[in-house]
Amino acid sequence: MNQEPLEKPLYINLHARLPYAYSAGRYVSRFLIALRDECKILATKCERCSIVLTPPRLVCNQCYGPMKEFVEVGPQGRLATFSVINFPFIDPFTGVERPVPYGYAIIQLDGCSNRFPHFLRETDLSRLRIGQRVQAVFKPDGERTGAVTDISHFEIIEP
Amino acid sequence: MPKNVAIIASGQTNHTSRRKDVNIPEMIREAVDRALTDAELTIDDIDAVVIGNMEHFEGINLSDMWASEGSGAVMKPCMKIATGGTTGTSVAAGAYYHCASGLFDTVLAIGWEKLSESDTTAGIITAFDPIVERLTLAGAIGGLAIEANLYMTTYGLSQEHFAKAAVMARKNAQNNPHAHLKHDLTVEMVLNSPMIAYPIHYLDMCPTSDGACAVIFASEDRARRLCPRPAWIKAAVCRHNHPYIGDVWWDRSTLESAAIEAYKIAGITNPRKELDVIELYDPASYALVAWIQHLHICGPGEGGKLIDDGSITMEGDIPVNPSGGVISTNPIGATALIRVAEAALQIQGKAGARQVEGAKTALATGFGGSYWNEVFILSDRL
Ligand SMILES: [Zn+2]
Numbered sequence: 001m002n003q004e005p006l007e008k009p010l011y012i013n014l015h016a017r018l019p020y021a022y023s024a025g026r027y028v029s030r031f032l033i034a035l036r037d038e039c040k041i042l043a044t045k046c047e048r049c050s051i052v053l054t055p056p057r058l059v060c061n062q063c064y065g066p067m068k069e070f071v072e073v074g075p076q077g078r079l080a081t082f083s084v085i086n087f088p089f090i091d092p093f094t095g096v097e098r099p100v101p102y103g104y105a106i107i108q109l110d111g112c113s114n115r116f117p118h119f120l121r122e123t124d125l126s127r128l129r130i131g132q133r134v135q136a137v138f139k140p141d142g143e144r145t146g147a148v149t150d151i152s153h154f155e156i157i158e159p
Numbered sequence: 160m161p162k163n164v165a166i167i168a169s170g171q172t173n174h175t176s177r178r179k180d181v182n183i184p185e186m187i188r189e190a191v192d193r194a195l196t197d198a199e200l201t202i203d204d205i206d207a208v209v210i211g212n213m214e215h216f217e218g219i220n221l222s223d224m225w226a227s228e229g230s231g232a233v234m235k236p237c238m239k240i241a242t243g244g245t246t247g248t249s250v251a252a253g254a255y256y257h258c259a260s261g262l263f264d265t266v267l268a269i270g271w272e273k274l275s276e277s278d279t280t281a282g283i284i285t286a287f288d289p290i291v292e293r294l295t296l297a298g299a300i301g302g303l304a305i306e307a308n309l310y311m312t313t314y315g316l317s318q319e320h321f322a323k324a325a326v327m328a329r330k331n332a333q334n335n336p337h338a339h340l341k342h343d344l345t346v347e348m349v350l351n352s353p354m355i356a357y358p359i360h361y362l363d364m365c366p367t368s369d370g371a372c373a374v375i376f377a378s379e380d381r382a383r384r385l386c387p388r389p390a391w392i393k394a395a396v397c398r399h400n401h402p403y404i405g406d407v408w409w410d411r412s413t414l415e416s417a418a419i420e421a422y423k424i425a426g427i428t429n430p431r432k433e434l435d436v437i438e439l440y441d442p443a444s445y446a447l448v449a450w451i452q453h454l455h456i457c458g459p460g461e462g463g464k465l466i467d468d469g470s471i472t473m474e475g476d477i478p479v480n481p482s483g484g485v486i487s488t489n490p491i492g493a494t495a496l497i498r499v500a501e502a503a504l505q506i507q508g509k510a511g512a513r514q515v516e517g518a519k520t521a522l523a524t525g526f527g528g529s530y531w532n533e534v535f536i537l538s539d540r541l
Pocket residue numbers: 046047048049050051060061062063064065
């Protein structure tokens with residue numbers, strides 16, 4: 001028997017398809033249903049410290065107090081920060097490459113304490129700056145499914 | 160009261176983009192063998208193993224089981240700790256806690272990753288909320304790009320400052336036999352490389368590496384018996400963060416919070432003076448510039464100045480990342496443990512061509528998740 005280590009060990013390709021299903025929970029379900037049925041972005045307000053957070057949730061992220069009151073935030077806001085993504089990668093949602101370039105926006109929605117990430121239609125860096133006013137663009141009636149993609153993207157509404 | 164604990168030895172693979180010649184346990188075994196050789200011990204001398212990697216990266220979730228023959232954990236207590244980018248500092252903290260509790264005397268910490276075996280960005284995205292946040296996330300690169308943009312805009316810095324950090328790191332890496340990227344770069348080369356996610360260029364970003372790191376921790380009695388110059392753990396502090404990217408904001412830094420606590424525990428009042436070397440988890444070049452301020456080495460927005468005036472180069476008063484750092488080498492589950500191992504090598508005087516002369520106090524960090532951080536301080540004396 002040849003005892004030398006192999007020059008070229010084998011390299012095995014495996015492609016797995018693993019379906020998952022997730023519970024959105026009571027708070028986020030209400031948020032998704034409001035996107036679908038009313039084109040509204042919902043947040044929750046803290047009973048103790050009055051902070052407003054989206055997506056809605058059971059517990060305040062600052063004081064651990066209960067969040068029971070639902071309030072509407074946006075649909076306008078400001079660009080808190082952004083990037084334009086140019087590199088290709090596999091989207092774990094679809095298993096295929098996500099189309100690039102795309103604008104990645106972190107939005108300070110009006111009336112909201114934290115920020116909201118979403119797509120930005122504009123990818124020309126010369127037309128983008130931190131602090132710009134933006135607005136959510138919803139998908140038309142009949143196309144919304146109760147997902148964050150019911151907002152198709154955000155668009156710049158001031159130069 | 161916790162017992163005193165030291166790092167007595169470490170071992171690393173020669174990190175590279177694709178280790179097709181070994182499988183995962185074989186790769187881990189390389190690092191463990193090197194650490195045992197460094198300590199002049201055998202696996203029989205190890206009381207417990209703490210191991211970690213980034214779940215989902217190789218599609219293997221029970222990695223502690225899968226790797227147990229490579230790690231030497233069979234018929235020993237073994238604990239897996241997986242906290243994403245900070246996995247390496249978390250396994251180090253786990254090994255430290257094992258010894259500091261008095262329950263174990265000699266503990267092996269292992270971090271590993273074989274990033275070549277799947278899509279790293281897809282793997283990172285699976286760490287985030289599937290319903291709300293995965294949609295727009297572009298893995299670590301997108302998440303870092305938005306902070307880099309904000310930092311640049313807030314303090315009026317240019318992409319050139321980040322490029323200079325990339326040049327410095329890859330130059331330092333040339334002194335490290337374990338480093339992955341050791342290119343001779345210029346600022347122009349970095350700025351002319353493709354813009355992968357504004358304002359981060361291809362050459363600003365860390366690579367994806369295959370590699371493993373193993374570090375041996377020992378209780379005080381054992382350390383003194385086994386090692387002429389142990390690297391004593393003075394502080395190990397962790398700060399986690401909110402889960403959503405939209406909740407995290409950079410005016411409340413987990414790195415700063417961890418550093419302040421670590422300085423307090425270690426009795427450090429002037430970090431710029433009292434630290435001799437820093438191994439900072441810098442996933443992209445801007446991070447090396449931006450995060451130094453959170454360690455109170457400079458004031459807000461002054462990180463660029465430290466690059467310009469040479470303070471953090473190998474010749475400066477406080478070298479940062481003599482190893483080349485994360486932007487030169489990044490097998491993610493091992494990456495933060497490499498920071499701790501490199502800091503220990505500096506204290507032990509065993510860092511070879513990347514040795515900072517007379518280093519007595521070193522700081523190492525781990526970064527991961529939704530911008531959370533861990534900080535270690537090591538010293539040559541208790
Ligand atoms: Zn509150």
